[in-house]
Amino acid sequence: xxxxxxxxxxxxxxxxxxxxxxxxxxxxxxxxxxxxxxxxxxxxxxxxxxxxxxxxxxxxxxxxxxxxxxxxxxxxxxxxxxxxxxxxxxxxxxxxxxxxxxxxxxxxxxxxxxxxxxxxxxxxxxxxxxxxxxxxxxxxxxxxxxxxxxxxxxxxxxxxxxxxxxxxxxxxxxxxxxxxxxxxxxxxxxxxxxxxxxxxxxxxxxxxxxxxxxxxxxxxxxxxxxxxxxxxxxxxxxxxxxxxxxxxxxxxxxxxxxxxxxxxxxxxxxxxxxxxxxxxxxxxxxxxxxxxxxxxxxxxxxxxxxxxxxxxxxxxxxxxxxxxxxxxxxxxxxxxxxxxxxxxxxxxxxxxxxx
Numbered sequence: 294x295x296x297x298x299x300x301x302x303x304x305x306x307x308x309x310x311x312x313x314x315x316x317x318x319x320x321x322x323x324x325x326x327x328x329x330x331x332x333x334x335x336x337x338x339x340x341x342x343x344x345x346x347x348x349x350x351x352x353x354x355x356x357x358x359x360x361x362x363x364x365x366x367x368x369x370x371x372x373x374x375x376x377x378x379x380x381x382x383x384x385x386x387x388x389x390x391x392x393x394x395x396x397x398x399x400x401x402x403x404x405x406x407x408x409x410x411x412x413x414x415x416x417x418x419x420x421x422x423x424x425x426x427x428x429x430x431x432x433x434x435x436x437x438x439x440x441x442x443x444x445x446x447x448x449x450x451x452x453x454x455x456x457x458x459x460x461x462x463x464x465x466x467x468x469x470x471x472x473x474x475x476x477x478x479x480x481x482x483x484x485x486x487x488x489x490x491x492x493x494x495x496x497x498x499x500x501x502x503x504x505x506x507x508x509x510x511x512x513x514x515x516x517x518x519x520x521x522x523x524x525x526x527x528x529x530x531x532x533x534x535x536x537x538x539x540x541x542x543x544x545x546x547x548x549x550x551x552x553x554x555x556x557x558x559x560x561x562x563x564x565x566x567x568x569x570x571x572x573x574x575x576x577x578x579x580x581x582x583x584x585x586x587x588x589x590x591x592x593x594x595x596x597x598x599x600x601x602x603x604x605x606x607x608x609x610x611x612x613x614x615x616x617x618x619x620x621x622x623x624x625x626x627x628x629x630x631x632x633x634x635x636x637x638x639x640x641x642x643x644x645x646x647x648x
Contacts, residue, residue: 294392297399299381305440305504306551310381310402312392320394321472321482323505336447336472336480338394343447344480376467376484378404384468384501391470391482391503401504404468405441406497409488412443412477412541416527417488418450439476441502442544444469444488447480450525454486461490466499473504477541495534495617537616539584547581555581559589562596576609583613591621598625599632608640618647 297311324335324342335342378384385392385402392400409417461467469484479502481488491498547555555578575597582590594610597603611629614622626644630636636644 294389296382296385302401302403303551304438305403305405307403307405308381309504310385311399312385312402313399314392314395314397316393317395317397318393319396321391322396334474336474338447344445344474346474346478376470376487378468378501388470388501395503395505399506401506403441403502403504405500405502407444407469407471407479407488407500407502408442408538409444409492409498410535410538410540411445412544414536414538414540416492416531416535417444417481418446418453418485419527438548439478439544440548441471441473441479441500441504442477443479443541444471444498444500445474445478445480446485447482448485452485453489453525457486458489458493461487462494465491465494465496469498469500471500471502473502477544489531492531492534493528495537539580539616543580543584546577547584550577550581552581552585552587555585556587556589559587559593563589563592566596575603575606576613579610579613583616591625595625598629608637611640611643615643615647623648 294315295313297313299308299310301307302309321336321338324337326333326335332347334346336344378387381402381404384404388402411417411419467484467487469487470482471479471484472482473479479500484498484500488498558578559582579590579594581587582593591614594614597606598610607629611626614625618626626648630641630644630648
């Protein structure tokens with residue numbers, strides 16, 4: 294096991310540690326197979342599939358994958374490890390037992406903040422239908438590489454323990470561990486209750502993500518028990534908070550805009566009244582600020598929300614603000630209703646629902 298390099302990767306928007314596995318046990322591995330003109334991938338631990346992903350509908354405007362997830366009733370990996378990390382190097386050394394279970398090859402390790410949904414406002418551990426929308430990788434025929442962002446469970450909800458959730462509500466510094474499976478999707482190997490606590494508190498999940506530098510190996514798939522898929526009714530605060538997170542479509546909108554660029558444009562707009570769109574649109578900049586909980590969001594949005602010249606952006610900007618309403622946003626919505634008489638019915642309803 295050796296570290297090859299540590300560098301900032303703009304594609305993933307974060308610092309990355311590259312490492313090589315030379316004597317891995319291969320306990321954790323991917324299975325690729327074709328069936329009925331569709332391509333599938335399974336992430337497996339030993340002889341047990343953890344998730345199953347189906348790639349379908351290539352070369353359309355929105356390419357979606359579907360996951361059968363939460364298949365295992367028992368522990369995914371027979372290891373325990375420290376889940377607080379001070380750096381990438383610290384995480385690398387503490388996760389050595391896990392890395393020994395990988396296939397031989399090159400991998401990347403990154404420390405991210407992931408969203409505890411499946412990318413569609415659906416709670417990550419909500420396996421009621423057995424499938425969940427996953428990573429969109431095409432938008433108007435433009436390929437979107439994606440990055441670790443949304444989470445999918447490897448374990449059945451039978452393992453849910455409310456006491457563990459209560460513990461991690463008080464310990465947000467603890468990291469989950471996930472395996473990047475493509476697009477914007479990651480499979481949780483450890484940290485299902487950490488993700489539950491994050492959703493309950495309306496925050497993101499600190500996550501150590503393993504990213505394989507893939508080589509495709511076609512194999513026969515492992516069978517899974519269809520009765521492994523369980524469901525439960527989640528607390529309303531979890532359900533409501535999941536509606537506040539951005540979706541995979543939102544992620545595509547902001548994929549080409551890094552936070553620093555969005556902050557610079559917002560500062561110019563707020564401080565100098567420079568309303569130049571250039572290569573970015575107003576909605577995408579606001580969405581990037583929202584995604585990173587940047588304090589510039591409200592003053593930036595107000596620059597456009599009460600300017601008639603930019604009325605075509607009003608509905609989209611109000612939609613962003615309505616994701617996480619507070620007293621200041623309520624006042625903005627009320628002022629908007631007072632200033633404008635002919636508001637679209639649907640928009641008017643959103644405003645009224647959040648005042």
